[in-house]
Amino acid sequence: MKKVYYSFVLVLMTLMSMNVLADTPIKLDVDDASRIRVKVNYSPIENIKNGVNELTVPQYGSVQIEAKDGSYLTRVYKTNKDGEAVEQSISNLTSCNIYLTDADKNLKFTVKSRVLADARTASCTVKVDDATKVKLERYESHTVVSLQNGENTVKYIPNVEKTLIIGNANNGDAPLYKVTLDGTEVESSGNQ
Structure with missing residues (x-):
């Protein structure tokens, strides 16, 4: 017991x-x-x-x-x-x-x-010759911007969306020919 x-x-x-x-x-x-x-x-x-x-x-x-x-x-x-x-x-x-x-x-x-849309009070102009070959993304929010041939106004949140990633629309395509910022050529990174 x-x-x-x-x-x-x-x-x-x-x-x-x-x-x-x-x-x-x-x-x-x-x-x-x-x-x-x-x-x-x-x-x-x-x-x-x-x-x-x-x-x-x-x-x-x-x-x-x-x-x-x-x-x-x-x-x-x-x-x-x-x-x-x-x-x-x-x-x-x-x-x-x-x-x-x-x-x-x-x-x-x-x-x-x-x-x-309410927070994106700043903008810049992105000019592309063939929008079918270019992809533009706001890095911080990972939002893709729809582009058209010619000038595109891209809105962004000041001091938050600080970086635009410009690259090939299709990763397998040839790198972009040239990217400039206010007339000065921008160096590519990552073979884009």
Whole structure:
């Protein structure tokens, strides 16, 4: 009988010492729900609204925030227990993955977004002779610009979209003949 009690006590101690898997509740404060998509562990969350949304994330799960077409994320941050804003990393202006721990329980994450067209207040002119052979992309947002033969006005977000990538429309084609910036020839990189 002692062995039965000993085994029972051992099982009971083992069960009590295990970490209980607990969900992590968070608050997601969204400035404009029409501009973003939210997922928990890559599963879409419906009915996200402007303002504070309460989400329950499985332990050690993640939250994905994605800008919808025509929008971009300007800032994503969490307010820690000391009231300080802790910035979250945004990729390509359009996505943010937040990996949660127990320390994030009941914290507020804030999402700020904008419409790309409204933010693109600066522009430059790109002149091409054969648009079918040229690809133009805004590097920071990874958005491709549709080109036509002749002059094209390319809008961009000042101090954010700082780099234009000009290359072959088809990677297998011959390199571009010449690229100039204000009349000065630009050196190619990557055989483009």
